Amino acid sequence: MSTQSGRGGELDVDEAVRALLLLMPQLVGRAKRTPPPAELAGLALGPRHLSLLSYLLFDGPMTVNELAVRLEVAPTTVSLMVADLSRGGVVExxxxxxxxxRxxxxxxDAGRPAIEGWLGPAATAWREALGPLTSADRRLVVETLRAYERATSERSSPAG
Known part of the structure; x- marks a missing residue:
């Protein structure tokens, strides 16, 4: 692995990998230090619950099937998550x-302030980070993160 910085602030692949390997634990640590609001504390929330709530917060009400497509899970899985969140009074x-x-x-209405307060700061931070970029640059960032998630998911999945 190279340890020299590229010219003009550019990074070669190894430099970028090193920078991201150092950055990812900080990002994950920050996310873990952002506990759910008290209104959600009694619910066993997983990452998919967070994604479901994000879609509803930013895109508005939608059907179970629409959520299933966006979350890339079966509608029955979404129904179970919605049931969990409904019991907690967060969704209806x-x-x-x-x-x-359908x-x-x-x-x-009662759950909205807590969800906005929980997810809002991260959305604001992403807007600050992505705002100065071009549309093409933003697409590249999102697609790169998706590719990374797919690659790590494939490597951690049990062989079938």
Whole structure:
């Protein structure tokens, strides 16, 4: 591995890997030090719950099937997560006025301030970090993080 910085502030692959390996524990540590609000403390929340709540907060109410597609899980998995969050009074399911067979999931009015207070600072920090970038640069950042997640997921999955 090279230890020399590239010219003009550029990084070669090894330098970038080193920088990210040093940065990732700080990012993860910061996320872990951001506990859920007291209103959610009694719920056993996992990363998928956080993603579900993020979609509902930023994109508004949606159906279980829409959430399942976005979360890349089965609708039954989303239904279970929604049931957990419903028992905690954080989300609610209501009948879709356009199709009574479908249910619309949304954050409750009572749960909204806690969710906004919990997820809002991270959203603000991402806006600050991504704001100065071009649209293409932002897409590159997001796609790079997705590729990293896929690569680490594939390596940690049991062989089938």
């Amino acid at each position: 399911r209501r009948e879709d006025p356009g199709d009574r067979r 249910r619309i999931v949304s954050i409750t």
